[in-house]
Amino acid sequence: MLTIDNLTYRIQGRLLLDGATARIASGWKVGLIGRNGTGKSTLLRLIRESLQETDSAIRIGKAAKMGWVAQEVEASDRTLMDETLSSDTERAALMHASETVTDPDELAEIHERLMTTDAWSGEARAASILTGLGFSQSDLSRACREFSGGWRMRAALAGVLFAEPDLLLLDEPTNYLDLEGAAWLEAYIRQYPQTVLLVSHDRELLNNSVTHILALENLKLTVHPGNYDSWQKKRAEQLALAQAQKTKQDKQRAHLQSFVDRFRAKASKATQAQSRIKMLEKMQDIVIPLEERTHPFEFPASEELASPLFVLDDADLGYREGEPVLRNTSLRVDNDDRIAIVGANGQGKSTLVKSIAGRLKLLDGNRVSAPKVEIGYFSQDQLDELNEGENALDHVRRMRPAATEGQIRSIVANIGFNRDKAETKVEKLSGGEKVRLLLGLTALKKPNILILDEPTSHLDIDSREALIHALNDYEGAVLLITHDVYLAEATADRLWLVNEGQAAPYDGDLSDYRALVLAADKTRADTGNTKGDPAPAPPAPKRSDSDVRRATTDIRKRISASEREMEKLRGDLANLDAKLADPTLYDRDPAESQKLGADRDRLRAALDSAEEAWIEASEAYEQAARA
Known part of the structure; x- marks a missing residue:
């Protein structure tokens, strides 16, 4: 299907590919991976442009149809359904011909081709794709100009999926999707009948959808069977x-x-x-590829405050009086909370976190924060709030006006900007660098609550891994909105569901939620329910956060006590192991070495008991929270 043979390519003097070679067979689902800036998107562009070149290092299968998302759908008066149907140019031409051709023989050929390509099911198939990507049935008859740029990008993705090309090229397809849309796309790619080549930093997508990994490293291409984890x-x-x-x-x-x-x-x-x-x-030198170091993220928390840190009490949230997006919202945030917020796009997740962060005033109800609480808020929307014409030093200087120049440069270096990048204007930074700068500025506030609304859209896999480590080391509370399931599962232990004007704790984990979302999609497909609105997300449980907290107070105390005991025992064991590691101990003082060995056995048994108590308490907490 796709052959890349000895491809060398430079851009502005910089070598991106040097004698790169790869072969992709028909039907493969291939994840193209590599660090930001290595040339993945450039390679996709070269593959697209190879159709116009007769002598190229890139060759596509004979008569193969290629498809990709070039740009967002135009803001026109055409309906979303018509725009999607027109993406399959052969079908559109045949449908038009079937209405205009009068010659019986030609008309018969046209109808035979329409039957062969299953053209008559086109509207149902288009509706299934559009609803899977998050559009409601009522959206399908709306004009494209009524949708925002992000939604028109979804429409463009729907169009290329509907056209079903022989070689489908996708560049970060989940960037404009919520968790529900990403879960649907993951299943769609897995079942796609043709060849797929996609660039993605979404580990869950790369693990569950692809059959091969195409790695771009050290200016070369290598193909590996299996998913991302097996490649790693x-x-x-x-x-x-x-x-x-x-x-x-x-x-x-x-x-x-x-x-x-x-x-x-x-x-x-x-x-x-x-x-x-x-x-x-x-003797030929064996060269070990240098591992590019990913600069860590850091989120230092301020002094610990008494819980709750934040409470919403019977609050209406939204942008206009009398038109709340969320009604009767009662939630609380405590010191040890790690919460992922789920729900389809447009249901009000961002409205909820903006209200908690104080960026939106409540329409009704009460909002109570602990004294001196500091809330750190990050959103992709804030990328536009960075000041063009200024660099990272300027932004830090504004937040630390009393700091010396040396201190400011030290702060910027800790955020992850070397001398050159520190003085690079914001408009010249990559998307990932802008995200890193915003997260660094957020961390300077030393927040008690960290709110992250889609923080990973411009981060590569290694940077996402660094973010996971930072969030797990962070001592404050975390509220997270993300389509990255791997990130959410690695950092969150509870869910809030935002759905149909309500926000409440969700009784289940991400696996439960994703399974229900996909089951709802399958039910609509099996029953042919493409004319009704998409099946609603699973209902939120009736219990509020405060109910769960009251019901689990004693259990959470047991968990905390077990964690403190385990930490102490591990420290004692480490000190003991350091003494036992002395090779002279056994000859110098056999009795002492025997005593230390017995002490170690006792500490190991105590640690096992503490870990068992922690597991039992954690299981009891999960059962009580679900009750």
């Missing part, structure tokens, strides 16, 4: 093997060089020395 495991094994081989080679080289240095001047050993010199010259 194999890559780690290859690096370990290369390191072992290099260590062995270094020892061999040192041994040969030692012989040459010792005996080169001796006539009796001259021949042997020359032989070893030739062996050294023929």
Whole structure:
């Protein structure tokens, strides 16, 4: 289907690909991965442009139809359904011909082709794709100009999926999708009958949808069967093997060089020395690829405050009086909360977090914050709030006016900007660099509550992994809106569901929620329910946060006590192991070594008991929270 043969490409003098070669067979679902800036999107562009080139290092299967999302759908008066149907140009031409052609033989051929391509089910198929991507049935008859740019990007994605090309190219397709849309797309790609090549940093998508990984590293392309996790495991094994081989080679080289240095001047050993010199010259260096270091994120919390940190009590949230987006909202945030907020786009997730962050005034009800509470808020919308013409130093200087120039540069370096990047104007920064700057500025506030609304759209996989580590090390509360299931599962332990004008704790985990979302899509497909509104998301449970908190007070105390006990025992074990690691201990004081060994057995048994108590308390908490 796709052959890349000895491709070398430079852009503005910078080498992106050097003799890169890869072959992709028909029907493969391939994830193209690599660090930000390595040239993934450029490679997709070169593949698209290869259709117009007769002599190219990139070759597409004969007569294959290629499809991609070039730009958002135009803001026209055409309906969403008509725009999607027109994406399949062959179908559109045949449907038009079926109404205008009068010759019976030609008309028969047209109808035969329409039957072969299942053109008559086009509207139902288009409706299924559009609703899967988050549009309601009522949206399908609305003009495209009525939708925002993000939704028109979804419409463009729907169009290319509907056209069903032989080679489907997708560049970060989940960036404009919510968790529900991403889950649907994941299943759609897995079942897609043709070949797919997609660029994505969404680990869940790469694990559950692709059959192969195409890795762009060190200016080369390599194809690996399996998903992202299997590629990562194999890559780690290859690096370990290369390191072992290099260590062995270094020892061999040192041994040969030692012989040459010792005996080169001796006539009796001259021949042997020359032989070893030739062996050294023929020995090819084993090169270990340098791991690019991802700068860590850091979120230092301010002093711990008494819970609750924040409470919404019977509040109406929205933008206009009399038109609330969410009604009768009662939620609370405590010190140890890690909450992922789920719900389809347009249901009010961002409205909820903006109200908590104080960016929206309540329409009704009460909003109570703990004294001195600091809330850190990040949203993709804030990327536009960065000041063009200014650099990272200018933004930090505004937040720390009393800091010296050296202190400001140190802060900017800790955020992840080296000397050159620190002085780069905002408009010249990449999307990922802007996200890093905004997250760094948010961290400077030392918040008690960290609210992140889609923080990963411009981050590569390694940066997302660094964000996970930072959030898990962070000591404050976290509220997270994300389509990245891997991020949510790694950092959140509870869910809030925003659906049909309500926001409340959700009785289940992300796996439960995703399964119900996909089951609702399957039910609509099986019953042919494409004319009604999409099946609603699962209902929110009736219990409020405060009910759950009251019901689990004693259990949470047991969990905290077990965690403190485990931390203490692990520290004692580490100190004991340091003493037992002394090789002279056993000869110097056998009795002491025996006593320390017995103490270690006792501490290990105590730690096992503490861990068992923690597991039992955690399970009891989950059962009580679901009751």
